[in-house]
Amino acid sequence: MHTEGPDERREERLEVTDRTRHRRLREKGSTLRSDLDDVLRAGFVCHLAVVVDGTPLAVPTVYGVDFDTRVLYLHGSVASRSLVQSPGAQVCVTVTHVDGLVLARSVFEHGVNYRCAMVLGTPRRVTDREELLHGLRVLTEQCAPGQWEYARSPSRKELAATSLLALPLDEASVKTSAGPPDDGEGPDAASGVWAGVLPYRPVFGAPEPDPLLPAGTPVPAHIAALAGRR
Amino acid sequence: MHTEGPDERREERLEVTDRTRHRRLREKGSTLRSDLDDVLRAGFVCHLAVVVDGTPLAVPTVYGVDFDTRVLYLHGSVASRSLVQSPGAQVCVTVTHVDGLVLARSVFEHGVNYRCAMVLGTPRRVTDREELLHGLRVLTEQCAPGQWEYARSPSRKELAATSLLALPLDEASVKTSAGPPDDGEGPDAASGVWAGVLPYRPVFGAPEPDPLLPAGTPVPAHIAALAGRR
Structure with missing residues (x-):
C-alpha cells in the first residue's frame, strides 16, 4: 500500500490553465499547492470578482477553506444575486x-x-x-479558531437566512513578490539613495468588550491568544 | 464672492446611481464625499475588478488619488490588456x-x-x-509621502514602460461597518458568552535596508517616520 507522506503532499502541483499561467516578470508565480494553501490559510477576507448587471464588481467578503475537501466557502449575498441571474457565472x-x-533608488523600481x-x-x-x-464552521474557525x-x-x-457559496480549489494561481528592490547592482x-523594504503587516489588537457585556465576563483564552497575532 | 469653506466641502455628497445605491442592512452606507476620500486616502493597494477574456478577475494593484482633480490613478497592466481588447470596458x-x-454571542451575528x-x-x-x-507622483506619494x-x-x-490608468471618482459608494456586535440586548x-471586537490593523515595521546598500547609508526621515504607522 502506498501511503502519501507529507513531503510528497507538499510537492503537489496545481494544474496550470490558460487563465492561470503566469505572464509577468518581477512577480514569482508558484504552482505548488502548498503555496496556494499557505496564502489562503493566512487570511479571512477575500475580494470576490463577479459580474452583476453587466458590471464587474470586486466585493470584499469573509471566507474559509476546507483543505481536506479543497473547497473555499464564502459569504456571498452579492454573488448570490448575480448567480441567480446567470447560473454558471464565473x-x-x-x-x-x-x-x-x-x-x-528610482521611482520606476518601486513596488510592493x-x-x-x-x-x-x-x-x-x-x-x-x-x-x-x-461551511459556517470552516469560515468561523478560519477567522477565530x-x-x-x-x-x-x-x-x-x-x-x-445564511447565504454561503462553495468554490472548489480546482483552478487557482499564486503569485508572490518578496525581497529587496532590484536596482542594487544597477547604475543607481x-x-x-537609501533603498530597502518597509515591512507591512496586520495585527490583532487587544479585545474590546461589548459595552453591554456584564462586568467580569472573562475573555476566553482562544480570543486572548489572538491579540498581537496576524 | 462665495468662498467654499471646509465645512461645506465636508458635506458634499456623492451622486447615487442604481449601481451605487446601498442594499444591505447591517452595513452603513455613506454618501458623504469626505467619507469616500477618507477611505481612499487610508490605503495604497486596491482590487481592480475587470473582465479579461470573459472572466471577471479581482487583481490587486497600487493606486493613488488626486483629490483636487478627483482622479484615481492605478497601475494597470492586466486591465490594460483587457482595455485594449474592449475599449470602454467597465x-x-x-x-x-x-x-x-x-x-x-451567536455565530450568526459574527461579522467584520x-x-x-x-x-x-x-x-x-x-x-x-x-x-x-x-500620476506616478500621486501614486508614489500615497504609498510613502x-x-x-x-x-x-x-x-x-x-x-x-509604465502602464497607468486613470479613473474619475464620479460614481462611487462607501460602506462602513463599525462598533460592537448587535446581540447585546437579545436573548443571547x-x-x-464573551462578546466584543478584536481590532485588526496593518502597521509598518522598521525599515529593512537592501543588503546591497553601502554601510552607513542613512534611512531618510520620511521613511523612518512611517514605521509603526499604518
Whole structure:
C-alpha cells in the first residue's frame, strides 16, 4: 500500500490553465499547492470578482477553506444575486496579503511585496443544511479558531437566512513578490539613495468588550491568544 | 464672492446611481464625499475588478488619488490588456480596510468591521507624458509621502514602460461597518458568552535596508517616520 507522506503532499502541483499561467516578470508565480494553501490559510477576507448587471464588481467578503475537501466557502449575498441571474457565472476569489513597500533608488523600481492567490471557477450556492453548518464552521474557525465551539450555533431560521457559496480549489494561481528592490547592482546603486523594504503587516489588537457585556465576563483564552497575532 | 469653506466641502455628497445605491442592512452606507476620500486616502493597494477574456478577475494593484482633480490613478497592466481588447470596458476599483472581527454571542451575528470604497467607471490609459509623471507622483506619494522627491525620477524610457490608468471618482459608494456586535440586548445576552471586537490593523515595521546598500547609508526621515504607522 502506498501511503502519501507529507513531503510528497507538499510537492503537489496545481494544474496550470490558460487563465492561470503566469505572464509577468518581477512577480514569482508558484504552482505548488502548498503555496496556494499557505496564502489562503493566512487570511479571512477575500475580494470576490463577479459580474452583476453587466458590471464587474470586486466585493470584499469573509471566507474559509476546507483543505481536506479543497473547497473555499464564502459569504456571498452579492454573488448570490448575480448567480441567480446567470447560473454558471464565473467568479474570481482573490486573497491578497501586502507584506511591504519596496523602496528602490528610482521611482520606476518601486513596488510592493505581497502574496496573492486567485481562485477561478463557478461557485454553487450551499443549500444542504449539513454543508451550511460545515461551511459556517470552516469560515468561523478560519477567522477565530475555537470560536465555533464557544459561541451559540446557528438556529434553523438563522441557517435559512445564511447565504454561503462553495468554490472548489480546482483552478487557482499564486503569485508572490518578496525581497529587496532590484536596482542594487544597477547604475543607481552609487546614488547614495537609501533603498530597502518597509515591512507591512496586520495585527490583532487587544479585545474590546461589548459595552453591554456584564462586568467580569472573562475573555476566553482562544480570543486572548489572538491579540498581537496576524 | 462665495468662498467654499471646509465645512461645506465636508458635506458634499456623492451622486447615487442604481449601481451605487446601498442594499444591505447591517452595513452603513455613506454618501458623504469626505467619507469616500477618507477611505481612499487610508490605503495604497486596491482590487481592480475587470473582465479579461470573459472572466471577471479581482487583481490587486497600487493606486493613488488626486483629490483636487478627483482622479484615481492605478497601475494597470492586466486591465490594460483587457482595455485594449474592449475599449470602454467597465471596471470597479475596491479599497477595503479590515478594522476588526466582530465576535458575537451567536455565530450568526459574527461579522467584520470594515471600511470599503468602490469606484465604478471606464478607466482611460494615461499616455500623456506630463500626466504619466503626475500620476506616478500621486501614486508614489500615497504609498510613502516624500519619496517622489527623494528617489530618482523616471526616465523617458521608463515612462514609456509604465502602464497607468486613470479613473474619475464620479460614481462611487462607501460602506462602513463599525462598533460592537448587535446581540447585546437579545436573548443571547444572558448566555455568559464573551462578546466584543478584536481590532485588526496593518502597521509598518522598521525599515529593512537592501543588503546591497553601502554601510552607513542613512534611512531618510520620511521613511523612518512611517514605521509603526499604518
